[in-house]
Amino acid sequence: MYDDSRPERPAPPTRPERPHRTAAVIPAAGRGVRLGPGAPKALRALGGTPMLIHAVRAMARSRAVSLVVVVAPSDGAAEVKNLLDEHALPDRTDILVVPGGDTRQESVRAGLDALPEDVTSVLIHDAARPLVPVDTVDAVVEAVREGAPAVVPALPLADTVKEVEPAGRPGAPEPVVATPERSRLRAVQTPQGFDRATLVRAHETIAVNGEGATDDAGMVEKLGVTVMVVPGHEEAFKVTRPLDLVLAEAVLARRRATDVY
Ligand code: CTP
Numbered sequence: 120m121y122d123d124s125r126p127e128r129p130a131p132p133t134r135p136e137r138p139h140r141t142a143a144v145i146p147a148a149g150r151g152v153r154l155g156p157g158a159p160k161a162l163r164a165l166g167g168t169p170m171l172i173h174a175v176r177a178m179a180r181s182r183a184v185s186l187v188v189v190v191a192p193s194d195g196a197a198e199v200k201n202l203l204d205e206h207a208l209p210d211r212t213d214i215l216v217v218p219g220g221d222t223r224q225e226s227v228r229a230g231l232d233a234l235p236e237d238v239t240s241v242l243i244h245d246a247a248r249p250l251v252p253v254d255t256v257d258a259v260v261e262a263v264r265e266g267a268p269a270v271v272p273a274l275p276l277a278d279t280v281k282e283v284e285p286a287g288r289p290g291a292p293e294p295v296v297a298t299p300e301r302s303r304l305r306a307v308q309t310p311q312g313f314d315r316a317t318l319v320r321a322h323e324t325i326a327v328n329g330e331g332a333t334d335d336a337g338m339v340e341k342l343g344v345t346v347m348v349v350p351g352h353e354e355a356f357k358v359t360r361p362l363d364l365v366l367a368e369a370v371l372a373r374r375r376a377t378d379v380y
């Protein structure tokens with residue numbers, strides 16, 4: 120009971136703040152068809168280290184991230200656990216491994232389902248973006264902690280973009296429908312950051328057909344929630360096609376030469 124005979128007692132906080140706990144979910148269950156034949160993309164080596172390990176380290180490098188959930192290929196969870204045991208990660212970072220699904224959306228959902236209750240905000244980061252700098256991760260976390268329910272890092276486009284009427288046959292000419300003004304366009308990267316409850320609500324209520332959502336923020340937009348863009352980084356590019364591996368190796372070589380992350 121409140122005792123007003125002790126006036127020195129501090130007033131109870133008017134707006135009790137829930138402590139922030141940020142986790143990163145790394146969807147890594149894709150096959151990497153566009154990279155060509157070989158092991159699942161996340162397990163292929165870059166500079167001698169699997170892409171997934173680079174991606175986990177990139178998240179763990181942020182002091183804000185205390186848990187990383189890796190969503191492994193559905194038949195590869197044991198192999199992923201072994202890899203994580205073999206490679207050094209900061210002690211302060213907890214790691215969980217869960218099996219993924221047939222689409223990226225299902226894989227992200229599996230990662231969200233594994234989050235402990237005390238996690239308040241979540242980063243979703245593609246294993247296929249192994250070289251994202253920690254400053255980009257921190258910028259996303261900070262914007263979420265300041266109250267934005269959804270934050271994406273993005274860059275202006277170099278190429279002009281055309282909207283076409285797809286021909287349906289590879290290589291066939293396609294009529295242009297529109298040319299959006301390039302200065303208003305941004306190419307979106309990861310990690311994308313979310314208030315956990317908002318992203319879970321999006322996954323529970325938004326149905327996406329076909330391949331599923333390739334972009335978590337797009338699902339949150341469909342809830343009518345405003346998504347904010349913060350500056351991305353050119354080293355946060357996605358390894359998709361063979362030429363991207365050449366670029367990733369070059370970025371790693373440059374880092375080794377200059378000792379900069
Ligand atoms: N991903 C996933 N589960 C899936 C499909 C994709 O966890 N069923 C992950 C990938 O492992 C990757 C990220 O989502 O880290 C982005 O997907 P993408 O770059 O398309 O990778 P893949 O699907 O592996 O590549 P591809 O589309 O060429 O097969």
Ligand code: MG
Nearest residue numbers: 149150151223
């Ligand atoms: Mg894919």
